[in-house]
Amino acid sequence: MSLRTLALTTALTLAAPFSAAFAAATVGAAAPDFSLTDANGKTQTLSQYKGKTVVLEWNNPGCPFVQKHYSSGNIPKQQADATKDGVIWLTINSGAGGKQGHLDAAGAKAFIVQYQASPTAYLFDGDGKVGHLYGAKTTPHMYVIDAGGTLRYVGGIDSIASADKEDLAKATQYVPLVLAELKDGKPVSVATSEPYGCSVKYGS
Amino acid sequence: MRLSNVAACFFLACFGLGGLAFAAPVSADHIEVELVSENSALVPGHNAWLGLRLKHEPGWHTYWINPGDSGLPTKLSWTLPTGFKADPIAWPTPKRFQLGELYNFGYELDALLPVSISVPAEAAIGSTVQLGVEAKWLVCHEECVPGKANLRIDLPLAAKATPDPAFAAAFAAAHAAQPAKSASKAQARLIGDRVEVALDATDLRRPPTDAFAAQTKVVANAPPTIAERGGKSVLTFAKSDYFTAAPEHFELLLLDGSAKAVLIDAPFAPAPPSSSSSSTP
Numbered sequence: 001m002s003l004r005t006l007a008l009t010t011a012l013t014l015a016a017p018f019s020a021a022f023a024a025a026t027v028g029a030a031a032p033d034f035s036l037t038d039a040n041g042k043t044q045t046l047s048q049y050k051g052k053t054v055v056l057e058w059n060n061p062g063c064p065f066v067q068k069h070y071s072s073g074n075i076p077k078q079q080a081d082a083t084k085d086g087v088i089w090l091t092i093n094s095g096a097g098g099k100q101g102h103l104d105a106a107g108a109k110a111f112i113v114q115y116q117a118s119p120t121a122y123l124f125d126g127d128g129k130v131g132h133l134y135g136a137k138t139t140p141h142m143y144v145i146d147a148g149g150t151l152r153y154v155g156g157i158d159s160i161a162s163a164d165k166e167d168l169a170k171a172t173q174y175v176p177l178v179l180a181e182l183k184d185g186k187p188v189s190v191a192t193s194e195p196y197g198c199s200v201k202y203g204s
Numbered sequence: 205m206r207l208s209n210v211a212a213c214f215f216l217a218c219f220g221l222g223g224l225a226f227a228a229p230v231s232a233d234h235i236e237v238e239l240v241s242e243n244s245a246l247v248p249g250h251n252a253w254l255g256l257r258l259k260h261e262p263g264w265h266t267y268w269i270n271p272g273d274s275g276l277p278t279k280l281s282w283t284l285p286t287g288f289k290a291d292p293i294a295w296p297t298p299k300r301f302q303l304g305e306l307y308n309f310g311y312e313l314d315a316l317l318p319v320s321i322s323v324p325a326e327a328a329i330g331s332t333v334q335l336g337v338e339a340k341w342l343v344c345h346e347e348c349v350p351g352k353a354n355l356r357i358d359l360p361l362a363a364k365a366t367p368d369p370a371f372a373a374a375f376a377a378a379h380a381a382q383p384a385k386s387a388s389k390a391q392a393r394l395i396g397d398r399v400e401v402a403l404d405a406t407d408l409r410r411p412p413t414d415a416f417a418a419q420t421k422v423v424a425n426a427p428p429t430i431a432e433r434g435g436k437s438v439l440t441f442a443k444s445d446y447f448t449a450a451p452e453h454f455e456l457l458l459l460d461g462s463a464k465a466v467l468i469d470a471p472f473a474p475a476p477p478s479s480s481s482s483s484t485p
Contacts, residue, residue, distance in 0.1 A: 064342075064350050100347045135445065137273050137306055155446065161276055163342060163350035194421050194446040198348050199274040199306045 025134045027154055027191045031145040034130045036092070038121040039108035044090065046145070053182055054088045055175055056143040057119070058136040058200060060101030061111045064163045065197035066139050070115040072165045075140070075157070078175055079118045087179060091119040094131030096203030101139070102126065128202040138197035144178045153178040155193030162196075225336050225356035232351040234261040235343045239335070239355035240316070242375040243365035246333065249325035252365070253375060254290075254357065255316040256280060256339055264345045265312040268298035270418055272308035272425040276342040276350075278317060283336035287324030290337075294318045296381035297457060297465040300414065300427070303346060307425035309416050316371075316378040323361070332360045383457055383467040390470035392454050394443065399423045401439040401456060401470045408460040415439050418455035418467070421446040 025032055031054075035045045046054065057075070060066055069075040079089045095102035103111065108122040125131055134143060135154075144153035158171035174190055181188050229238040235258060242253040256278065258266055267275040282290040295317065298309040311317075321335065336356040343349050367375075388405040399422065406412055412430060417423050423441035431438050439456075450472035458466045 062347065064348060162340075163276070164340070164352075192446050192448070194444075196276065197274060198344075199303050199308075199346070201346065202304050204304060 025143070025151050025154065027151050029151060030149050031143070031151040032133050034133060036123040036125055036130060038123050039105045039112075040121075041105065042121070044121050044123055046149075049088045050149055051147050052086065052088050053147055053179065054090060054145040055082060055179070056134065056145070057089065057091045058131065058139050058141040059091045059093050059122075060095050060139040060198055060201060061103065061107075062101035063139045063198035066101075068163050068165055068168075069140060069157055070117065072168055073115075074168055074173070076115050076117045078173065081176065082179055083118055083120060085179070085183070089119045090121055090123055091117075092123045092125050092130060092136075094125040094128045094136060095201040096126055096128065099201035099203070100198075101201060126203070128200070131200055131202060136200050138195040139200060140197055141195040141200070142175050144175060144182070146182055152182065152188050153191055155190070156195040156197075159193070161194075225354040227356050227358060229257075229259075230353045230355065232353060233343065233349045234264040234345070235259065235266065235341070235351060237339055237341070237351075237353050237355065239337055239339075239357045240368075240371045240374070241357055241359055242318075242367060242371060244368045245360045245362035245365040246321075246323045246327070247363065247365050248323055248327040248329060248361060250365075251320045251322050252359075253318050254321050254335065254337075255318045255371070255375060255378060256293075256337070256355075257371070257374060258311060258315045258317065258341070260312050260315070260343065262313065264343050265299075265301060265308070265310040266315070266341045266343050268309040268311070268416070269293070269295050270309055270416065270420050270425075271342075272301070272310075273306040275308050275310065275344060275348070278339065278341040280317075280319065280340075281338045283338075284321070285327075285333045285335070287327065288333070288335070289322045291320040291322075294320065294378075294382060296378050297383050297459070297463075298416065300416065305426075307427075308344075309425075314374065316374045318375065318378045327361050329361050329363055332358055334358050380463065381465075383465040386458070386466045386468040388468060390456070390468045392450070392470040392472045394447075394450060394472065397443050399441045399443050401428075401441070401454075402433070403437045403439070403458075403468070406437065406458055406460075406468065407466045408458060408464075409462065410460040411437055412439070412458040413461045414459045415441075416457040416459070417441075418457060419451055420444070421448065422451060422454055423447075 033047045140157045158173045160167040160171040229236050238257045301308040340352045386407045390403045392401045428439040428441045454470045
């Protein structure tokens with residue numbers, strides 16, 4: 001077995017480490033456009049929201065980190081505050097069929113009702129194309145795109161990596177911070193952070 | 205007897221008696237945890253090894269200090285008698301786990317995270333002390349479950365300590381899996397979107413086959429490419445997406461496929477005046 005591990009390691013070592021599939025979207029560059037179907041069966045594209053600030057949130061309702069931020073009301077509150085301010089909030093599920101957190105349209109609607117969530121739309125990315133395009137690795141994993149279509153923030157939901165609701169009070173919530181700075185025309189003080197959470201459950 | 209302890213804890217835990225600390229293994233989802241001591245007594249003025257014993261369900265794992273692309277390191281917060289002090293976890297060499305294109309570092313099956321405890325010289329021989337720890341972990345297969353337990357151990361203070369045979373093998377394995385600190389030099393350089401680490405020597409018996417960064421936010425967690433250049437091994441990593449500044453010390457765990465790993469410090473060379481030059485001698 002250790003021989004097998006060694007062989008695997010060697011094989012990986014020979015492969016290029018700069019995985020093209022994770023050539024992630026870059027802060028400061030144009031956010032790549034995409035087209036996905038939402039829980040109402042409607043097609044949603046990023047480009048249709050040009051002129052508005054857009055938040056992308058990677059979601060897996062079965063993930064304990066996502067549950068921490070939903071059952072505490074943290075993400076639903078951020079969604080409500082942002083959308084009230086005219087921000088577009090797109091929640092994206094890149095879980096492949098049969099994996100944890102993969103939802104159908106009815107499941108997504110029930111999830112939104114359960115947590116009184118208010119994203120602009122809940123999008124399905126079951127083949128993981130958009131997740132890979134953006135380099136989404138964890139749930140949650142957050143992206144903020146400004147009105148000009150430039151990616152301004154990539155990273156975690158907040159500053160304390162834990163699955164514990166008790167840590168919320170001490171943590172800096174990055175998305176509201178970035179949204180406030182963009183609104184005030186200020187420079188974005190935290191443009192990247194390391195996301196924490198469950199691995200995105202991509203198909204193989 | 206051990207089995208009945210497990211059953212008792214499980215029973216108590218089922219009734220939500222939070223705040224109780226368990227001097228026995230605690231069964232949680234997909235893992236059993238226990239606070240154990242290498243020796244059956246503590247000696248005043250000497251350091252003692254305690255450890256968090258992790259028995260993972262096959263296929264499940266917990267995380268190293270750098271968990272990788274997801275996950276969380278196991279955390280311990282101690283409640284100790286006056287004058288006692290706990291060091292940070294002496295992390296044994298972890299394994300690399302791959303899930304699709306995501307990489308993690310951690311432990312599976314039977315593992316033990318050792319912690320050195322300093323026992324004050326004035327502790328009274330003949331007395332018994334209680335050492336407590338709150339352990340928090342994330343145990344994952346493909347899915348993850350966070351866990352938490354309050355654990356304790358009662359130990360007598362004695363002039364001499366003898367190993368507890370129940371845990372001798374677990375501690376021996378955890379000590380053997382401690383990476384050796386390398387006296388050799390290494391230099392890290394940021395070149396565009398890559399980080400190159402040139403090794404003068406490694407103290408390994410064979411050329412390295414893999415390397416894990418002990419810090420997060422420096423290099424990506426995918427395995428590095430390894431090449432020989434001018435008699436040196438050169439490891440090339442993709443820069444971490446979350447890199448903000450080169451750390452003063454960059455600790456790398458070098459593996460050669462054997463059980464023994466080496467921890468090497470690879471300080472970063474000062475950034476070249478004009479960045480993103482990628483031609484190097």
